[in-house]
Amino acid sequence: MTTIAVLGAGKIGEALLSGLLSGGRLPEQLMFTERYAERAAALTKQYGVRVVDVPTAVRDAEVLVVAVKPQDIDPVLDELAPVISPRNLVVSLCAGLPTSLYERKLPNDVPVVRVMPNTPMLVGQAMSVISAGRHASPQHLVLVEEILGTVGEVIRVPESQQDAVTALSGSGPAYFFFLVEAMIDAGILLGIPRNVAEKLIIQSAVGAAAMLAQTGEHPVTLREAVTSPAGTTIMAIRELERHGVRAALLAAIEAARDRSEELGKAHES
Numbered sequence: 001m002t003t004i005a006v007l008g009a010g011k012i013g014e015a016l017l018s019g020l021l022s023g024g025r026l027p028e029q030l031m032f033t034e035r036y037a038e039r040a041a042a043l044t045k046q047y048g049v050r051v052v053d054v055p056t057a058v059r060d061a062e063v064l065v066v067a068v069k070p071q072d073i074d075p076v077l078d079e080l081a082p083v084i085s086p087r088n089l090v091v092s093l094c095a096g097l098p099t100s101l102y103e104r105k106l107p108n109d110v111p112v113v114r115v116m117p118n119t120p121m122l123v124g125q126a127m128s129v130i131s132a133g134r135h136a137s138p139q140h141l142v143l144v145e146e147i148l149g150t151v152g153e154v155i156r157v158p159e160s161q162q163d164a165v166t167a168l169s170g171s172g173p174a175y176f177f178f179l180v181e182a183m184i185d186a187g188i189l190l191g192i193p194r195n196v197a198e199k200l201i202i203q204s205a206v207g208a209a210a211m212l213a214q215t216g217e218h219p220v221t222l223r224e225a226v227t228s229p230a231g232t233t234i235m236a237i238r239e240l241e242r243h244g245v246r247a248a249l250l251a252a253i254e255a256a257r258d259r260s261e262e263l264g265k266a267h268e269s
């Protein structure tokens with residue numbers, strides 16, 4: 001099996017290590033780099049995975065998963081550049097960083113795959129969206145699908161769609177959290193105790209998500225099934241439409257896409 005090094009074992013990096021181990025990879029096939037010795041020791045203790053320096057990661061691992069914050073990328077590229085070779089595959093989880101940045105800073109036509117994950121990776125339910133860089137082959141994409149498939153779903157898009165993807169699934173969980181928060185407030189307004197309102201709304205969200213994922217039905221069909229003539233749901237839907245919730249979502253996601261494009265421009269030169 002392929003050996004994988006996670007460069008930067010923060011929240012997302014740790015979630016990936018944990019998912020890979022649960023998916024059947026052995027600790028010996030995994031390694032990570034980390035700035036703080038204390039955190040590194042804690043991770044090694046918990047997962048049995050060794051901490052290494054960048055040259056060792058490049059030497060011992062075929063796949064290098066970059067999971068540092070985007071603003072911390074420069075030192076990582078500086079460390080990789082003198083030692084990396086085309087037998088390594090770079091998998092970038094860094095929001096907004098284009099594959100061209102890696103291709104420009106790293107020598108030898110190193111293959112790069114860009115990924116937009118999202119935080120449900122922490123519970124094994126990520127939506128990871130992948131795009132090949134110039135030197136990445138179909139086999140590289142298959143390998144990345146297999147790796148990220150241990151922590152959720154994976155889909156391919158052309159890199160030109162990554163800003164839109166960032167706005168949809170990258171930020172997507174935040175929109176659902178926002179909606180849940182507002183619905184819990186509505187429960188408080190109606191006099192329901194907070195703990196009860198939380199339980200009602202979170203389980204409704206979990207149930208609705210499971211129906212969407214498992215039935216294969218269109219969301220419109222599922223909504224119509226609970227919208228009876230002159231019933232309660234249609235009264236609520238009328239208010240949602242009157243307050244422009246659909247238009248607000250379209251505008252919000254477009255704004256997130258625009259911001260992602262703007263942030264990406266910082267890495268163009």
Ligand SMILES: NC(=O)c1ccc[n+]([C@@H]2O[C@H](COP(=O)([O-])OP(=O)(O)OC[C@H]3O[C@@H](n4cnc5c(N)ncnc54)[C@H](OP(=O)(O)O)[C@@H]3O)[C@@H](O)[C@H]2O)c1
Nearest residue numbers: 008009010011012034035067068069070072094095117118
């Ligand atoms: N969380 C999300 O919602 C989300 C969603 C999509 C994509 N992503 C992407 O996933 C990446 C990781 O995010 P995160 O939330 O996991 O961030 P995080 O918790 O801050 O993890 C980054 C880790 O990398 C370490 N690090 C930084 N520079 C390093 C270096 N030169 N060598 C070794 N380790 C280094 C950091 O150490 P220190 O603690 O010392 O800084 C930290 O442990 C980001 O690029 C982000 O864009 C995150």
